[in-house]
Amino acid sequence: xxxxxxxxxxxxxxxxxxxxxxxxxxxxxxxxxxxxxxxxxxxxxxxxxxxxxxxxxxxxxxxxxxxxxxxxxxxxxxxxxxxxxxxxxxxxxxxxxxxxxxxxxxxxxxxxxxxxxxxxxxxxxxxxx
Numbered sequence: 001x002x003x004x005x006x007x008x009x010x011x012x013x014x015x016x017x018x019x020x021x022x023x024x025x026x027x028x029x030x031x032x033x034x035x036x037x038x039x040x041x042x043x044x045x046x047x048x049x050x051x052x053x054x055x056x057x058x059x060x061x062x063x064x065x066x067x068x069x070x071x072x073x074x075x076x077x078x079x080x081x082x083x084x085x086x087x088x089x090x091x092x093x094x095x096x097x098x099x100x101x102x103x104x105x106x107x108x109x110x111x112x113x114x115x116x117x118x119x120x121x122x123x124x125x126x127x128x129x
Contacts, residue, residue, distance in 0.1 A: 005047060005111045012107065013100050018056065021049075022094045025057030026087055027108055031124055034083070039123050046115035058093040060086050083127050 009020040028050055032040050044050040084105075088098040105128040113121030 005108065006053075008111070009104065009107060013096070013103060015096055015100070019094045019096050021053045022056045022058065023091060023096060023104060024108065025053035025055065026060070026090050026094075027105075027124070027128070028054045029057050029060070030083055030087065030127055034127050035123055039120055042116045042120045043112060043124060046112055046120070058090055060090050084129070087128070 005024060006017060006020045009015070009023065010017050013020070015023075024047065028044065028047065031043055032054070035043065047053070084101060088101045091101055091104075092098055105125075109121050109125045109128065112124055
């Protein structure tokens with residue numbers, strides 16, 4: 001298992017620790033909103049200081065939320081793409097280049113798979129595709 005997700009994200013994406021914590025927090029907020037309570041609980045337990053990182057995450061924009069909501073009505077891949085777009089928009093609020101979202105998502109899903117299992121990781125990956 002990765003000893004510290006925040007350290008991995010900061011070094012591989014060349015971003016500050018507070019940015020990494022905010023980015024991880026954004027994914028956790030998205031997961032809390034979209035996953036079942038049981039799946040989210042497993043996910044949050046797998047990531048040390050999950051609540052603290054969620055507190056450091058900016059709110060997703062109203063427009064990004066509206067796009068994600070509309071895509072949910074369409075289902076499938078459209079939902080994942082809307083979530084990805086909402087994350088990219090929110091990454092920019094943290095001062096992180098939107099293009100780094102594509103590098104970030106496999107890091108967090110791999111970490112979650114190792115820490116919480118393939119089922120939870122697959123659920124998270126489904127939100128981020």
